[in-house]
Amino acid sequence: MSRRPYLRTVERNWWLSRRRYVVYMIREVTCLFIALYSALLTDGLVRLAEGQAAWDSYLTAISSPPGVLFQLVCLVFATIHSVTWFGVTPKAMPLMIKGEPVPPQTIIRAHYALWAAASLVVLIAAGV
């Protein structure tokens, strides 16, 4: 008998078929907002280099309602991105101390601690 394997088709919305795929897609897509916010910060540096007038106009723009809304949206998605990535860090960065694996929760908590510390430094530097 000759073989005639049947190939199943891939649906365009395959990623909606399982919860774990949706979570993965959210983790991946939210990185776009980190890129957008990075672009906003880079633009700020460029404006700063251009002089006082350009910098003032930049500050006005990011303080406007659309500017604040954009940053809030970025903050929400960056938080989702960071939290979902922190959750998988024990797989990507397993640590062995004295021949024993460090528990996954410890690695995740260490990331949150570093996040909090970095945020604190930024807030202090910003004079908040």
Next chain:
Amino acid sequence: MSENITLEVLRYNPETDQEPYFQTYTVPYHDDWVVLDALNHVKDHIDATLTYRWSCHMAVCGSCGMMINGEPKLGCHAFLRDYKGGAVKIEPLDHFPIERDLVIVQDEFMEKLSSVKPYIISDHEKPVSEGEYLQTPGQLKLFKQYTQCINCLLCYAACPQTMLNESFVGPAALALAHRYNLDSRDCGKDQRAEVVASNEGIWECTFVGACSEVCPKNVDPAAAIQQTKISASVDWFKALLLPGGKK
């Protein structure tokens, strides 16, 4: 009164069918039956043409992987009692061509598996008179979980990258490559790197993590692949920056 449960099984006969279709079977329900027992009941008492792979019935041989209500599972590891209250939908493992009924085509996987050289490669053979290749418990601990892989292919059925990119070497083969790379008795890392560190190897993985979630033996292929990415990147930078760095 005896209780029954309904199975909806995807059928495909390459000699007569243009495409697969679902066939319904009603089988007795027993608290201690697994899905494989129900399929064996169908095979023995209802429809001898139903085709599926199985062997050990104890989650060791890795033969009876199938989609059960949409999740990759071992038929011998999925109790009917966890599916009470509705029909149990049984399909061949996702992301593989269907050979017949629940039997998938494994040829490409076998090629991928052999391409990563999943065995110890020594740089010199020791004569028996020199004794064993010794290993400490600490050295064993580094890779022991990966030795539990039974090649059941549930991880391939869970991984969307194996569906989207046919050439992706895939979770189990890459985890086994990592297992041998971590083995203190092995010297084959460079030989495996040609496949493992290629575009079709670790770099095709986007860290969905589904492979590790579905593994019935608690192997963590997602972790193996991410660790191999770090190791391959370090090797690449060493080759680039260090004088006389290996190619």
